Amino acid sequence: MHAIHIKEHGGPEVMEWTELPDPVPGPGEVLVRLGVAGVNFMDTGARGQGAPGWAAPLVLGAEGMGHVTALGEGVEDLTVGDRVAWFYHRGSYAELLAVPAASLVKVPDGIPDETAAAVMMQGLTANHFTTETYAVKPGDIAVVHAAAGGVGLLLTQLIKARGGTVIGLVSREEKAAVAREAGADHVLVSSGGGFEDRIMELTGGEGAHVVYDGGGTETFRSSQHSLRRHGVHAYYGPVMGVPTLRPTDMPRSILLSYPTMFDHVPTREALVRRTGELFDLILAGKLTVRIGGRYALADAAQAHRDIESRRTTGKLLLLP
Known part of the structure; x- marks a missing residue:
């Protein structure tokens, strides 16, 4: 072979x-x-x-x-x-x-x-993010990095299926239409940090409930400053770099998570159940x-x- x-x-x-x-x-x-x-x-x-x-x-x-x-x-x-x-x-x-x-x-x-x-991998990741890392509820506002990428497109659809609002970040203007097609309510073009002011405007100064951040060290601080009090920063971008952090740097009593899929499917039963959830959504036409x-x-x-x-x-x- x-x-x-x-x-x-x-x-x-x-x-x-x-x-x-x-x-x-x-x-x-x-x-x-x-x-x-x-x-x-x-x-x-x-x-x-x-x-x-x-x-x-x-x-x-x-x-x-x-x-x-x-x-x-x-x-x-x-x-x-x-x-x-x-x-x-x-x-x-x-x-x-x-x-x-x-x-x-x-x-x-x-x-x-x-x-x-x-x-499989990106779907289970998105399932993990929206159920256990932060269980999205109707009315919640989520920021999705790389919203036109594989994880981002699935994340957007699962957040919308749970009644949330999606602010998608894309690196180029030509990707914005792809993110909107998946259901993103707002799409911002940003290739690095500096997007927190626009997110604060879109959320009436409150900030998002959760940020799903795979952007690496360039986006880390802006993601944290995009959150409301006790919001959740789900950081999954180690390939793009691991930032240094002091707990006192974290604003608004936010929570930081480094979610790994192995904690989502630690057993055979969890693997079968979680993939079954994804397959059911696809067969029902609710996940593309x-x-x-x-x-x-x-x-x-x-x-x-x-x-x-x-x-x-x-x-x-x-x-x-």
Whole structure:
């Protein structure tokens, strides 16, 4: 089989289309032939500088869907031919994967392959943000960074479904229409900080109830100053930098959260339940996944260049 392999960390040029031995499923694993892999911004961090569990050499990618082709010992709830999806399995930029059965969910009939791959990581992230990080209620005002991106578009739809108002931030004027199409009530063009005054104007001087901030160190302070008293700053931008912070710098008694998806789906039961919620919304026509670009798996380096350029909207996918 072939996969996108890196021997050392660096720019997209380190990504190589490499022939590797076919994996063999061990006990509790299944062999999956990749149907679609999702591209996430965290993939660029794994490529560029690595992270715990992501030290080179390695195969990149963490998300996708595919078809079960073989079962390891002890696997009873899956069969050959099942369509399955996963949100975090290291080495997903590969034609074949040996994946723990407990990490897989069955894809319902009516959910296209591309949608299943596109909604897993970013959909679970958006579900986490709007239910447990801050449970959005009717009338709440939420600020969504990168509102035309994969997470931002799903976040906007889930906030609106829960009765909230969305102030979306986009980096370029041409992205504003995409954010509005997803349901954003207001869209501001901002490529960094300095947006807090406009948010205060839109909220009558009160500030937002929650800011979902994946913008990194440039947006961190402005996000905090966009919040009302006891508002929640959900910061999920470590790939863009980790800011220094003194507790006394935080205004208006706000709350700071660094939400991670593993705390949202810590068990198999939680994974099945949360993905089921997303699939149900899609089947009901209440959640739409926008595909922003499709690339051959062998051309994954170009997908990385494009997502890092900040010119893309929606979800980028790799097709074997």
